[in-house]
Amino acid sequence: MVVTPPRRGHSAYPQRNAGDEIAGLAARKAAARLLAAVIDARTPLDGLTDNEHGHPQYKALDSRDRALVRAILVTALRHRMTIAGLLSKRLEKPLPPNATALSHILHVAAAQILFLDVPDSAAVDLAVTHAKSDPRTLRFSGLVNGVLRSLARAKETELAPALAATREAPQWFSERLTAAYGADKARAVLAAHRHEAPVDFTVKADPAAWAERLGGIVLPTGTVRVEKLAANVADLPGFTDGAWWVQDAAASLPARLFGDIRGQRVADLCAAPGGKTAQLILAGAQVTAIDASKNRLARLKQNLDRLGLTADLVLTDLLDYRPAHLFDAVLLDAPCSSTGTVRRHPDVPWTKTMADVEKLADLQCRLLAHAVGLVRSGGRIVFSNCSLDPIEGEELCRAFLAGKPGVAADPIRTGEFAGVDPFLTSDGTLRTTPADLALESPGISGLDGFFAARMRRTD
Structure with a gap:
């Protein structure tokens, strides 16, 4: 997908400004x-590009340069393997292991040349200037110039074949997808990751009317989907009135799995940012929302305030939580590897490892065991997360149920919920991937990767 940064007249063009500094160089650096x-360093991209707490070099830029930097980074990560292959073809020998600074300069420039609306000459010249400004890469400035100019000349003939032949993922992630879903489905998931995700809205009422107002469609699940927004989210109709909130269609499914919860006491564990909390409230439950992060809980309250909704908010580590009374139902959307959100967060495969997946699965199992103890006998538990790996989903739940007396599977039945049947497994659990929900075009298709299982306490 082509991401469009600022056009002519902006700092994408290497011009001298009044301070004799090359415009656009700070953004590329x-x-x-x-x-x-x-x-x-495997640092998540969202934290680095946070407007309040992000990296100092990022925060020093104006808003347009920040947008350009984020476009470059998302593109460079989304197409990292293709970029690496095309650069490698132009090197007589591989870059030395300690030449990481040079590699990053080349990847930043190549992302612009191959995928962004930046003139090739600007991308090349700024990369050469960048290389000359860094003692680590000064002696490679000629190589930078030659490699990138060669890439620019050949992109019309080489890019499409390279994309077709390349799996856009680190080896560990590609291997896990293949092991879990088979080669064909794994390829489809990785292909979906090359496209920016559409924007999904959960609406309080009348999805058809809001689809028309927002310029989108209504999915079979009731979510309103828009391929590309015409304005910032906060400027869209209905935002100030609290008529809807942004929530991927897959993320909206777990809270629906309880069925009729009117008047019931329901706990939303690990609740922030609050999309599922809002769903439970609108379904008529008396909701207690629990989160271990003060900042995330504050964000949840802000979101509920905008929506005109209220819940009991509890700041605590879930494993320390002991309520005075057991709940009728609990929802545990557990911390996970987030590998189901790569369309939105293309840094995830590069900042996580298989060891992280296994460690998080262990944490999820402990949290689930605690969650079961928070619900009354006969009450329901829904466990979910946004991981694609069965170690955090199907395999975890099978092992948990086999070794945990007093809790049993409560399979989701065919036809029980509108739009959910295509995502049901033979075990009666729910599994979505970015390769599911194929619609008219890749930009409007797909879902976050999600897993959800329903259980019932029996003792």
Whole structure:
């Protein structure tokens, strides 16, 4: 997908300004620095590009340069393997292991040349200037110039074949997808990751009317989907009135799995940012929302306030939580590897490892065991997360149910919920992937990768 940064007249063009500083260079330096933080230090991109608490080089830029930096980074990560292959073809020998700074300069420039609306000459010239400004890469400035100019000349003939032949993922992630879903489905998931995700809205009422107002469609699940927004989310109709909230269609499914919960006491564990909390409230439940992060809980309250909804908010580590009375139902949307959100967060495969997946699965199992103890006998538990890995989903639940007396599977039945049947497994659990929900075009298709299972306490 082509991401469009600012056009002519902006700092994408290497011009001297009044301070004799090359316009656009600071943005490219920031992009390379942040790419290094993601790849070399496995730092999540969202934190680096946070407007209040992000990386100092990022925060020093104006809003347009920040948008350009984020476009470069998302593109460089989304197409990292293709970029690496096309650059490698132009090197007589591989870059030395300690030449990471040079690699990041080349990737930042290549992302612009191959995928962004930036003139090739601007991308090349700024990369050469960047290389000359860094003692680590000064002696490679000629190589930078030659490699990138060759890439620019050949992109019309080489890019499409390279995309067709390349799996856009680190080896560990590609192997896990293949093991879990088979080669064909894994390829489809990785292909979906190349496209920016559409924007989904959960609406309080009348999805058809809101689809028309927002310029979108209504999915079979009732979610309103818009391929591309015409304005910032906060400027859209209905935002101030609290008529809807942004929530991927897959993320909206777990809270629906309880069925009729009117008048019931329901706990939303690990609740922030509050989309599922809002769903439970609108379904008529008396909701207690629990989160271990003060900042995330504050954000949840802000979101509920905008929506005109209220819940009991509890700041605590879930494993320390002991309510005075057991709940009728609990929802545990557990912390996970987030591998189901790569369309939105292309840094995830590069900042996580298989060891992280296994560690998080262990945490999820402990949280689930605690969650079961918070619900009354006969009450329901819904466990969910946004991981694609069965270790955090199907396999975890099978092992948990086999080893945990007093709790039993409560399979989701065919026809029980509108739009859910295509995502049901043979075990009666729910599984979505970015390759599911194929619609008219890739930009409007797909879902976040999600897993959900329903259980019932029996003792």
